[in-house]
Amino acid sequence: MGTVTLASKRRRAALRTLAFMSPWIVGFSVFFAYPLISTVYFSFMHYDGFRPPRWSGGKNWTYVFEHYPLFWPALRNTLWLVVVMVSLRVVFGLGVGLLITRIRTGTGVFRTLFYLPYLAPPVAATMAFAFLLNPGTGPVNSLLEKAGLPAPGWFNDPAWSKPALTLLALWGIGDLMVIFMAALLDVPAEQYEAAQLDGASAWQRFRYVTLPNISPIVMFAVVTGVIQTMQYYTQPLVAGKVASGVIQGAGTQFEPGYPDKSTLTLPQLVYNLGFQRFDYGSACVVALVLFALSTAFTALLMRRRGGLIQAGD
Amino acid sequence: MPTALSRAIPTTARKAACVLTASLALLATACTGQSGSGATDDPSKDTTITFWHAWSSPSEVKAVKALVAGFENAHPTIHVDIVGNMTDDKINQALRAGGDRAPDVISSFTTNNVGRFCSSGALVDLNPFFEKSGIDPEKTFPKPMNEYTRFDGNRCAVPLLGDAYGLYYNKTAFEKAGIAGPPKTWSEFEADAKKLTVPQGSGYRQLGFMPDYHGWESTTEHYLGQFSPTYFDENGKSNLAKDPAFEKGFTLQKKLVDELGGFARLERFRATLGDEWGPKHPFHTGQVAMQLDGEWRLGMAEAAKPGFEIGVAPLPVPDDQADQYGKGYITGTIAGIAATSRKQNAAWEFLRYITTDTDAVVGFANDIHNVPSTLAALKSPKLTYDPRFKTFLDIAADPHSTTTPASVNGGVYLVTIQEFGYDYESGKVTDLRAGLRKTAAQIDTDIAQAR
Numbered sequence: 001m002g003t004v005t006l007a008s009k010r011r012r013a014a015l016r017t018l019a020f021m022s023p024w025i026v027g028f029s030v031f032f033a034y035p036l037i038s039t040v041y042f043s044f045m046h047y048d049g050f051r052p053p054r055w056s057g058g059k060n061w062t063y064v065f066e067h068y069p070l071f072w073p074a075l076r077n078t079l080w081l082v083v084v085m086v087s088l089r090v091v092f093g094l095g096v097g098l099l100i101t102r103i104r105t106g107t108g109v110f111r112t113l114f115y116l117p118y119l120a121p122p123v124a125a126t127m128a129f130a131f132l133l134n135p136g137t138g139p140v141n142s143l144l145e146k147a148g149l150p151a152p153g154w155f156n157d158p159a160w161s162k163p164a165l166t167l168l169a170l171w172g173i174g175d176l177m178v179i180f181m182a183a184l185l186d187v188p189a190e191q192y193e194a195a196q197l198d199g200a201s202a203w204q205r206f207r208y209v210t211l212p213n214i215s216p217i218v219m220f221a222v223v224t225g226v227i228q229t230m231q232y233y234t235q236p237l238v239a240g241k242v243a244s245g246v247i248q249g250a251g252t253q254f255e256p257g258y259p260d261k262s263t264l265t266l267p268q269l270v271y272n273l274g275f276q277r278f279d280y281g282s283a284c285v286v287a288l289v290l291f292a293l294s295t296a297f298t299a300l301l302m303r304r305r306g307g308l309i310q311a312g313d
Numbered sequence: 314m315p316t317a318l319s320r321a322i323p324t325t326a327r328k329a330a331c332v333l334t335a336s337l338a339l340l341a342t343a344c345t346g347q348s349g350s351g352a353t354d355d356p357s358k359d360t361t362i363t364f365w366h367a368w369s370s371p372s373e374v375k376a377v378k379a380l381v382a383g384f385e386n387a388h389p390t391i392h393v394d395i396v397g398n399m400t401d402d403k404i405n406q407a408l409r410a411g412g413d414r415a416p417d418v419i420s421s422f423t424t425n426n427v428g429r430f431c432s433s434g435a436l437v438d439l440n441p442f443f444e445k446s447g448i449d450p451e452k453t454f455p456k457p458m459n460e461y462t463r464f465d466g467n468r469c470a471v472p473l474l475g476d477a478y479g480l481y482y483n484k485t486a487f488e489k490a491g492i493a494g495p496p497k498t499w500s501e502f503e504a505d506a507k508k509l510t511v512p513q514g515s516g517y518r519q520l521g522f523m524p525d526y527h528g529w530e531s532t533t534e535h536y537l538g539q540f541s542p543t544y545f546d547e548n549g550k551s552n553l554a555k556d557p558a559f560e561k562g563f564t565l566q567k568k569l570v571d572e573l574g575g576f577a578r579l580e581r582f583r584a585t586l587g588d589e590w591g592p593k594h595p596f597h598t599g600q601v602a603m604q605l606d607g608e609w610r611l612g613m614a615e616a617a618k619p620g621f622e623i624g625v626a627p628l629p630v631p632d633d634q635a636d637q638y639g640k641g642y643i644t645g646t647i648a649g650i651a652a653t654s655r656k657q658n659a660a661w662e663f664l665r666y667i668t669t670d671t672d673a674v675v676g677f678a679n680d681i682h683n684v685p686s687t688l689a690a691l692k693s694p695k696l697t698y699d700p701r702f703k704t705f706l707d708i709a710a711d712p713h714s715t716t717t718p719a720s721v722n723g724g725v726y727l728v729t730i731q732e733f734g735y736d737y738e739s740g741k742v743t744d745l746r747a748g749l750r751k752t753a754a755q756i757d758t759d760i761a762q763a764r
Binding site for chain 2: 048049050051059060063067069134135136137153156243244245255258260275276277278279282
């Protein structure tokens with residue numbers, strides 16, 4: 001009798017735990033586990049969205065890695081953006097945050113000026129940038145020419161399109177600026193005073209006081225930046241379309257990546273394969289590559305995070 | 314006997330895993346969408362069908378309503394729910410999913426998906442319906458339109474008005490340059506384009522013609538259409554490296570690019586020009602003297618009130634095909650019946666009316682300012698148009714006019730050819746023959762992947 005009571009108590013406790021966990025379990029199952037399992041499943045199937053899927057083995061994987069001409073350029077571009085754009089955004093965001101926390105007058109004005117661009121819708125902001133950076137009629141090149149400087153082709157030049165996208169990302173730095181400002185203002189003032197008493201220079205105070213204190217925020221900014229860049233879709237697509245002059249209407253087929261595949265990113269391939277080519281299997285392969293890359297980057301950064309904190313200790 | 318696995322995983326967890334697996338399998342199956350058929354409905358009984366189309370401007374929506382009103386007057390038992398401004402993505406999704414709110418009849422501005430729709434069974438084969446109604450499509454529609462509405466013998470779409478491509482030219486600029494009339498061969502075109510080009514600084518005061526493949530409608534398929542290429546051989550393999558028409562087409566375009574200032578200079582100039590659908594289109598503004606474009610450009614150009622007289626002519630032909638002058642590239646809107654529709658007979662009555670009834674087609678063409686899509690409508694005295702528009706009617710009726718065939722993976726092969734075109738015009742690829750061979754192999758690989 002005593003054993004039964006104990007077992008039923010345990011069962012009830014387990015059920016209670018499950019009941020409390022159920023919102024998470026449902027959310028995790030529906031929005032993460034099921035899509036992930038489906039993506040793996042469909043990556044081995046031939047599926048055009050109309051007919052029932054059929055087993056195709058590793059055909060989709062071979063196609064994407066060996067025969068799909070857009071995959072490697074898109075992967076290279078995505079990695080370029082992850083390395084260059086994310087790094088510059090973190091450095092620039094931290095720099096702006098430091099500047100605004102240090103200046104004594106006009107803080108509100110500068111904070112507003114740097115934050116406002118972040119609120120601009122991505123499509124509108126990208127279109128505005130494409131017009132500003134138009135190599136023939138844009139004011140930026142007019143100014144550069146007047147100053148006797150070379151005028152790049154920006155979104156119309158494969159060598160300049162990614163730097164132009166990076167400029168656009170730096171312009172919308174408001175989100176990181178606010179996060180870094182909060183972190184910088186949270187660093188205990190007495191640590192700076194102690195460092196100053198010890199004769200630490202400005203750089204040494206930043207390196208050994210500021211950086212270790214804000215390192216979790218830096219890590220957060222890098223990890224979320226990497227994940228966002230892995231999902232980078234709207235801005236390169238809009239920039240490519242506006243610069244190419246091809247306004248996609250009903251009945252036209254636009255291959256993303258203008259100019260010369262330089263603005264192609266992996267998320268664009270998922271759309272291109274799945275919804276333009278009706279090849280859901282190959283689209284799932286690219287989605288899994290994105291998932292693997294995001295996981296690998298995050299794991300690597302989390303491991304490096306320990307080193308960053310220790311270096312500052 | 315318990316196994317190592319069953320010992321390692323508790324019973325409850327195993328049961329939960331089984332339930333989860335079954336649920337996932339069920340969900341996966343639910344997402345696949347099944348096509349059904351059911352042409353058992355009686356169109357003489359009161360019924361309502363749903364028609365999805367892509368037209369969106371007020372005048373176009375009004376024209377669609379007028380077309381449908383004409384049908385409902387002629388068929389009082391069939392009512393049509395019209396849903397406009399539907400993009401291809403939405404149409405594709407609805408064709409997959411089916412259901413009560415899905416369309417019975419769809420129309421799409423692109424012919425690119427016909428191969429996919431036919432091969433997958435997303436749209437029903439209309440051959441039995443045509444036979445039942447005693448209509449011979451070969452005698453009803455122009456040849457290119459018959460080609461782009463079928464795939465592997467399956468006719469799953471019908472042309473619903475068409476687009477014909479021709480040459481627009483600035484008559485005033487022609488007179489100034491001492492050119493008597495529009496060029497008829499590519500050699501004449503080349504000479505005229507050079508004569509009409511007036512350089513200014515690093516750009517142009519007037520460019521004879523914008524030859525770049527990004528130059529709005531000067532896409533590879535529109536150029537190549539004038540060379541009457543055969544895109545696929547009898548085995549469905551790409552003919553790109555085998556049919557000399559492709560080599561001639563690419564060579565001509567590259568020559569134009571080089572002779573009119575070079576790729577870099579032309580691209581720099583192109584970046585300064587207005588967009589295709591706006592009033593600042595470079596042909597409207599006089600910045601470009603000749604323009605390869607569809608029949609819709611005439612109305613748009615006149616609406617922009619250009620300071621010159623607009624001339625319209627067929628596009629030039631290769632010198633060795635001078636006898637075929639008058640042909641052009643044809644494409645257009647297509648319509649079909651969803652395989653998921655339970656009212657296919659009623660849907661066919663509607664589709665038959667809007668695509669084959671001469672007065673209905675003529676009325677719709679007059680309202681939309683597109684080219685009619687039946688041979689009878691092309692000759693109808695009820696057609697009202699600017700005299701210059703007749704050029705496009707003649708191109709549509711010309712037996713040598715061409716189109717791009719439907720493919721199992723839609724317009725992917727056209728995009729692949731276009732991508733090669735970008736590489737060739739920019740000088741990134743210099744060996745044309747090798748490039749064509751490589752592109753053909755890519756097209757074959759893409760098609761094998763789609764099958």
